[in-house]
Amino acid sequence: MSQPQPLSSAQTTALVLLRLLVGWHFLYEGVIKLYTPSWTAKGYLLSATYMESLFHWLGSESMISIVDTLNIATLLFVGAALILGFRTKLASILGIGLLLLYFFAHPPFPGHPQGATEGSYWIVNKNLIEAVALLVVYLFPTSLTFGLERLFHKKEIQTQSH
């Protein structure tokens, strides 16, 4: 097995940038929803065009407040974690899960009603692309280079050397 090529610093910078921007997007969505008390995912869930029974259940009277709270909490955690460079693997997985839920509730599949969108999509939309971006973030961790984890990592090395 050949050794993987170490990443060039330009490649690492690009990956850090990707992680920061996805985090930025998640965090801002989370903050806006957090400070808009009337916000709810109910309409989005109840109008789902795919896997309706799951989404209608999530949007039901008994579930919706838990779902809204969890959604906001996850958005904030994923956003903060990706920006700070802390627990980015967990954050990436959670982020992918959230994005796939958004994606499958209103997938741009041929023959499915598209509702209110700002662009034109066929099978692939921005939610799916962002999910794959998070897969890249998951597979190429950069928080040792740029992020809080560098702190703990350094600490470990130093503790060992003493």
Place this chain on the structure above:
Amino acid sequence: MSTDKKLFSGFTRRDWLKSLAGLPILGSVWAAGLDTTKKSKLEKELLLERLNIKASPPPPSGSMAGDPVRVGLIGFGIRGEQLMRALGFATQEWQEAMAKSSQENPNDKRLEDFKAQENLNVKLTGICDIFDVRAENALRSFNTPDNPCKRYDSYLDLIHSGDVDAVIIATPDHWHAPMAQAAVEAGVHVYVEKPMTHTISETYMLRDAVRRNPGTVLAVGHQHRQTLSFLTAQDAIAKNTLGHVSLVVTNTNRNDDNGAWQYPIHPDANTETIDWNAFLGNAPYEPFNKEHFFRWRKWWAYGSGLSGDLLTHDYDRINCVLNMGIPKYVTASGGIYTHRDGRNVPDVMQVNMDFPEFSTGSSQESGKEQGMTLVYSATLGNQFDRGTVLMGHDASMELGNILTIYADPRSTQYKDMIQEGRIDPSVPIYQYDPSADGVDAVTSATAKYFANKGLLWTYRDGKRVDSTFLHIREWLSCIRNGGNPSCGINEGFEEAITAHMAGLSYKIGRRIEWDAENEQVIALPGEDLDAILLDNTVNYQS
């Protein structure tokens, strides 16, 4: 502490930077989000404060406690069945059909809603239908040990039986007034379907009868009065939010045979099972005719076409909000353009109702604005949803289950706020969804998209609101606790006269005028307006 310092001793400034640079980014994004939401909240609050519209659903009607009200039903047709369900009585056949339907489609909540409906504490003690199949169908389901229910061959027997306190009248239009009058004069409360009457003279006679018997409660079946946004709409008008309203447009758009009154003809209908003479009543003689019996809305002899059947609902909705009364002038046109099947009532009809002295208020110099036209526009050959819009100099109000107000780009009242960019005329300045939480201004496009689909609705006390149920409940509450129904004899009088003026204008082809002082529809010398209204021979297709 000292060990900590030691631990990080190998850290360069670069290391610190690379470890902690995320923090200011996090802080900036968070602050930006907080700032954005704060600003938009402030803008909204400012706008809502300025508009100062009191958003409130109507208070629920009174208690249903006490002895059960004994109700008799006259006419167990399509509408009669719906009214019975609102009263709490559904046939076994309907319940079985709905149970099956909800098994196939879990979103079909009709049976569940019916079962969750509040008990109105009534007994259905009598039923009168001149078609045996319908009468027996009702008895089979409703005559139980709990609720003994008798069939009466004639409405007079039912009214004078001593077994009913109140009757619900869901018959063809030409029977509304004679039955309602007989009941009122016998001291029996009445819920009568719209239009309240079939002729102008009946309208006066029924009003006189109700005035002579103030103890009886008469309600006209305009259930739209119960729409939860109407009180809020009234307050918006009272606060002069729209400025001077010069035009109101309402409409009916239907595009199916059922909507055009092509109801099914029962296979068991014949001269043995139908009391044909009782059906005809005061209508001109006609040999037994199944189509006339089941599709009576298509002829002036028994029904009143679009003007009596559907204009009345829209007129009454607007009268409920604006309280503008009977129009001074009514001009109508139309024809039989979508269902040339032998009917003589129009299926496409436009009615202009003019109120030259009416005003909702003004934001401009005094005397500049006065007068309003209400346009009712209908076709039974297209179902594009046009909505009801009240158009004022300062704003337009879309009136439905959800109430939405848009500022007008040339408004006087909102000129400053539009110039400052605080009001965008393409975004609602006010939105009231009585079933959602509270009021909103400057709604986002997506929120509006979902709201219009009705997806954000919850229901009063967690139950779906059915306006017919609320309307019947209100009538029963007036019977039990006193008070006047929201659509009583005066509202019914205005509704009926307006509908008849529209029918007359269509038939004569002339602007029809109301003399408010003498409370009279003005006729030319020698003209018998009621005879023209009832004329069933003329085919206006030619």
